[in-house]
Amino acid sequence: MAKKAGQKKLPFTKAQYLKWYEDMLLMRRFEEACGNLYLQQKFGGFCHLYIGQEAVAAGFASAMQQGDKIITAYRDHAHPMAMGMDPKYVMAELYGKATGCSKGKGGSMHMFDKDLNMMGGHGIVGAQIPMGAGIAFAEMYNGTNNVCLTFMGDGAVRQGALHETFNMAMLWKIPVVFIVENNNYAMGTSVERTTNVTDLSKLGLSYDMPSKSVDGMSVEAVHNAIKEASDHCRAGKGPYLLDIRTYRYKGHSMSDPQKYRTKDEVNDYKSKDPITQVLEVIQSQGWLTEAGIKKIESKVKDQVNESIKFAEESPLPEVEELYKDVYTQEDYPYIMD
Secondary structure, eight states, X not given: OOOOTTOOOOSSOHHHHHHHHHHHHHHHHHHHHHHHHHHTTSSXXXXXXXXXXXXXXXXXXXXXXXXOEEEEOSOOSHHHHHTXXXXXXXXXXXXXXXXXXXXXXXXXXXXXXXXXXXXXXXXXXXXXXXXXXXXXXXXXXTTOOOOEEEEEETTGGGSHHHHHHXXXXXXXXXXXXXXXXXXXXXXXXXXXXXXXXXXXXGGGGGGTOOEEEEETTOXXXXXXXXXXXXXXXXTTOOOEEEEEEOOOSSOSSTTOOOTXXXXXXXXXXXXTOHHHHHHHHHHHTTOOOHHHHHHHHHHHHHHHHHHHHHHHHSOOOOGGGGGSSSOOTXXXXXXXX
16 A cells, blocks of 8 residues: 655654554453453463553563563563563463473463573562662673663662662663553552552652653653653663653452442543554554555464463473572572671
8 A cells, every 4th residue: 555645754763663562462452352261261370461552562672682681570461571571481480380481380470581681570569670770780791882771660660679760770870771660550559549649750859860750651752761761871871761651451459359440531541542553653654554564463363362372382491490400509509698
């Protein structure tokens, strides 16, 4: 389909918009499948879906450079897929199978891949914040030009470790981008009920940390903000804080009845759906026909179905795996003294 006359030039390429669309659609369909499989009791434990927040994952993935690290909290299924992990390894991890990205030992909240520089999802609220700064410090110490994108939820910013980390990161000019995936609710408690500082970008002010708020429903805005913040870090100017305002369409976890918000509020955010926004750009530019859109939808559906098949057919970990990937006094006597 040809581009219409008079259309303005966009800041991103056709290829980038098509990748964003396909990647975000995969995240959405994967998470929808996860919700259904969880209800069927195909796997257990906690399960936190990313539906609605896809622009954050797609935007950081397109903005980061090779060698950059990321670390996040427990709503972490989409992050590794955005970085290129085959969804079958994410699904296998959810199923607790040996073929999962964490060998079936982590489950929903602990996706990890050293080769992709995905330094893990973390189940303890706020625990990843000082760890992210530590990873970035190691990059600085080793003389690389890499940054660490450190993700957290709006609830995690209430942890004291955040302030200790902010202080150290600014003092030592550590190349870490602190990213709040601000979906308005810490479990069921709104930001307004936990603080009088509802603009979370202001948390960096007392440390002289540069910061900004970002439209988290716009993948373009997320990409630009993370690129700007990362460039700041690479220039040796220290950390940067981004308050990325997004929204989850589902509950905090699969056990959340969502009685703390109205349907009107959810529908308002659904009208700003990040996937729909990207698709509208693609359609307005004449980059895809209806047949082309259906082809992408079919490809994504096949990927999700293949990931489920792979997970269900994969073996469970052997009993011996209980004794692997753990610290022991025999292997590390200096940490056990």
